[in-house]
Amino acid sequence: MFHSDALKFTYRDGTMLQFPALQLKQKDSLLILGPSGSGKSTWLQLLAGILRPQEGDIRFMDTPFHNLSSAAMDRFRARHIAMVFQEHRFIPSLSAEENLRISLNGIPLDKAHLNTLAERLNLAPLLSKKPGRLSVGERQRLSLLRAFLKKPALVLADEPSSSLDDNNAESMIGLLRSQAEETGAILVVVTHDQRLREKFERRILL
Amino acid sequence: MKLLLLAWRNIRYRWLTQCLTALLILLSVALLWAVKEVRKQSEARFRRNLANIDLVVGATGSPLQLILSSVFHIDAPTGNIPYDEAQKIARIPMVKEVIPLAYGDYASEFRIVGTSYAYPEVYGLQLAAGKPWEKPGEACLGSDAARILGLKVGDHFHGSHGDPEAETGHGEYVVTGIYAPSGSVLDQLILCSIETVWNVHTEGHGENADAEASSHSEDHKNKEITALLIRYRNKMAALQLPRMLNARPGIQAASPAIEINRLSFMLNSGTRALNWVGYALLLLAALGILIQVWMGLEQRRGEFALLRYYGYGGWGIMRLLMLELGLVTAFSWIAGEILGRALLYGFSEELGYGTSYRLDILVWGTEDLLLLALPLALAVLCILLLASKVRRINIAELLKT
Numbered sequence: 001m002f003h004s005d006a007l008k009f010t011y012r013d014g015t016m017l018q019f020p021a022l023q024l025k026q027k028d029s030l031l032i033l034g035p036s037g038s039g040k041s042t043w044l045q046l047l048a049g050i051l052r053p054q055e056g057d058i059r060f061m062d063t064p065f066h067n068l069s070s071a072a073m074d075r076f077r078a079r080h081i082a083m084v085f086q087e088h089r090f091i092p093s094l095s096a097e098e099n100l101r102i103s104l105n106g107i108p109l110d111k112a113h114l115n116t117l118a119e120r121l122n123l124a125p126l127l128s129k130k131p132g133r134l135s136v137g138e139r140q141r142l143s144l145l146r147a148f149l150k151k152p153a154l155v156l157a158d159e160p161s162s163s164l165d166d167n168n169a170e171s172m173i174g175l176l177r178s179q180a181e182e183t184g185a186i187l188v189v190v191t192h193d194q195r196l197r198e199k200f201e202r203r204i205l206l
Numbered sequence: 207m208k209l210l211l212l213a214w215r216n217i218r219y220r221w222l223t224q225c226l227t228a229l230l231i232l233l234s235v236a237l238l239w240a241v242k243e244v245r246k247q248s249e250a251r252f253r254r255n256l257a258n259i260d261l262v263v264g265a266t267g268s269p270l271q272l273i274l275s276s277v278f279h280i281d282a283p284t285g286n287i288p289y290d291e292a293q294k295i296a297r298i299p300m301v302k303e304v305i306p307l308a309y310g311d312y313a314s315e316f317r318i319v320g321t322s323y324a325y326p327e328v329y330g331l332q333l334a335a336g337k338p339w340e341k342p343g344e345a346c347l348g349s350d351a352a353r354i355l356g357l358k359v360g361d362h363f364h365g366s367h368g369d370p371e372a373e374t375g376h377g378e379y380v381v382t383g384i385y386a387p388s389g390s391v392l393d394q395l396i397l398c399s400i401e402t403v404w405n406v407h408t409e410g411h412g413e414n415a416d417a418e419a420s421s422h423s424e425d426h427k428n429k430e431i432t433a434l435l436i437r438y439r440n441k442m443a444a445l446q447l448p449r450m451l452n453a454r455p456g457i458q459a460a461s462p463a464i465e466i467n468r469l470s471f472m473l474n475s476g477t478r479a480l481n482w483v484g485y486a487l488l489l490l491a492a493l494g495i496l497i498q499v500w501m502g503l504e505q506r507r508g509e510f511a512l513l514r515y516y517g518y519g520g521w522g523i524m525r526l527l528m529l530e531l532g533l534v535t536a537f538s539w540i541a542g543e544i545l546g547r548a549l550l551y552g553f554s555e556e557l558g559y560g561t562s563y564r565l566d567i568l569v570w571g572t573e574d575l576l577l578l579a580l581p582l583a584l585a586v587l588c589i590l591l592l593a594s595k596v597r598r599i600n601i602a603e604l605l606k607t
Contacts, residue, residue: 050601071519078517085604089508093219094212102212105516 001025002154002186005056007046019043020204021056026153029177029187031199034206036192041158043206044190048081048156049073061153078105082152082185084176086159088143090131096142097127100149107150117145121175140164140172148179155180157189161196173199209522213529227498227531228538230491231581235542238484238577240549245477247565252278252466255391257329259305260444262460263287263295263451264433269460270469276307276433277462279317279391283309286430287457289400295434295451300443303328305435308403311365311377316351318365318379318396320403325435329390335359336383342405345398346383357381365406377406404429492584495531499588502527503595510596511603520597524589527596531585539578 004022011017017039024030034040045051047058049065058065061080068076090099101109118124121141131139147155157176161169173189173196180187189196197203217224255278264272265285274281289306296304305328308320319325323338326346336359339346347357357363358381365377379398387393436459438444444461451459503510510523518526547567554565589596 045602048601074514074517074519078515083515083601083604087604089512089604091212091509091512093215098211098215102208103516105518 003059007053008055009042009046009053017042024186026184027181029200031196031203032190033197033203038206040190040206044156044158049077080152081154082147084143084147084157084160086162088139092132095128095130100146103146104150114149117148121145137168144175148183151183152185154186159191161193169195209526209529213526213533216530217533224534227491227494228534230487230494231535231538232542234484234487234491235539235577236545236549239543239546241477241480243550249470256462259435259462260438261436262433262462263457266458270465272460273462273465283432286432289429289431292431292434300439300447301436302439303437306400306431307433308400308431311367313363313365313396314355316394316396320398320400329388329392331385331388331392333383334386339382339398342402343379344382345379345396347381348385348393348395349387350393351396352384488581491581495585496588499527499592507599507603510599511601514599515601515604523596527589528586535581535585
């Protein structure tokens with residue numbers, strides 16, 4: 001379902017990075033662990049189609065990334081790939097629910113799915129609030145709700161636990177894994193956080 | 207839930223940063239609109255009141271004052287001229303028609319003008335009620351004067367001497383007719399015979415006032431009028447008559463067309479200067495928009511990167527910016543149109559010419575849409591200038607902490 005060749009990417013300053021090939025299927029979880037500067041964020045951007053590799057290609061849901069224009073890649077990503085960022089960013093002028101709705105950008109809202117996720121993540125009473133009025137933990141959960149609301153086939157998480165204490169990190173990864181499992185999405189977590197090492201059976205160390 | 211709602215929410219969320227731009231657009235629209243209307247309406251009213259009057263003869267002084275006082279009734283007269291001189295002018299072969307005007311009294315703010323029947327005829331006035339004046343003391347009222355004074359045919363009223371604010375009791379008049387509205391300055395005048403004005407001004411001016419009045423109504427020697435309106439018999443008169451009349455002692459002849467062109471030129475100089483101020487404000491607003499968008503692109507990189515992640519693309523972000531600025535511009539334009547009307551009303555009242563030249567604030571034209579299109583076009587231009595910066599916004603911004 002998700003296939004990535006051995007990818008090669010060279011920055012303008014000549015720094016060249018190489019990444020191993022990947023083969024992932026539905027409900028697979030993968031941890032990419034490495035220290036800062038090891039190129040894991042570059043790899044994440046390649047897997048998300050934000051950067052284009054100089055060598056190698058990525059094929060996801062029978063769609064070769066190298067054939068897609070920038071606009072088509074934006075549309076494909078918006079429809080099938082969800083990302084969870086280290087900083088849980090939202091549009092500050094909109095309420096939590098409006099943030100969720102605008103993130104769908106044309107994908108029909110499954111109201112029952114939204115309610116289920118909101119209940120499960122304890123966000124139901126908070127959806128009318130502005131993100132700025134939510135606590136860090138609530139914003140994390142809202143970020144997860146946003147990621148899984150569009151029923152993505154691939155979830156890419158960038159340092160999801162780095163700024164969290166042990167309890168919150170545990171809770172965050174637990175939620176990520178359980179939601180990915182339930183929705184059948186592939187989960188790829190990129191981090192330098194060694195605490196996550198034992199949470200994933202499948203991992204790549206950079 | 208689309209970009210329009212997001213734009214609206216963003217404006218409300220960042221209202222303070224929009225204020226300066228909105229204020230500059232608002233002021234420029236208000237100023238440009240008010241200046242345009244002052245010029246347009248003033249010129250239209252001046253031209254309408256010319257009514258094919260070719261020349262005005264009055265006492266020596268400022269020709270513009272003579273025209274303003276005797277054709278437009280918005281200034282004090284330059285003085286009086288002998289009536290027998292007016293009769294001599296009427297006999298000049300180049301003169302087709304003369305209309306004598308004698309005034310000095312008011313009923314409230316409305317000027318009482320002694321004249322001939324030719325005066326309302328030249329302006330195409332029709333009686334809506336009653337009949338023309340016949341005897342001394344009878345008067346016909348313009349439509350606005352009758353309406354505002356609340357007078358009808360058969361009513362009596364008193365004049366005040368020399369000043370609308372002066373005490374009343376200077377002569378008694380009876381209303382014999384009321385004219386239908388004509389859109390000219392005559393709607394705000396009270397017309398009567400010249401003899402009526404003479405009689406009122408002789409009454410109480412001495413012990414022998416009655417005797418004086420009766421003797422002078424038979425013989426017009428030593429009587430005066432304020433001005434004489436002249437219509438030429440032929441084009442040759444335009445070349446010869448003013449020069450001929452200006453050579454006579456104690457009188458001057460002034461052409462309304464020439465004086466109005468001079469007045470328009472003066473008015474246009476002022477309005478041109480104000481227009482430049484309006485355009486300068488608009489330019490400042492454009493600069494404000496450019497800075498606002500530029501800074502917004504820096505400060506809101508995370509938000510725009512998020513929109514790219516949602517799949518809205520660079521064009522989606524540009525549409526959002528256009529909607530935000532479009533809404534701010536539209537609201538500023540509406541506020542500017544309202545303020546422009548308030549300015550026009552204030553200016554009209556400040557002129558102090560009463561109802562005669564009150565400018566109409568409830569007017570609307572396609573030019574108003576131009577005042578919306580101009581700042582909108584500037585806003586779009588500013589965004590297009592920054593298009594490459596918008597396109598460079600990357601989802602990778604979201605990966606930065």
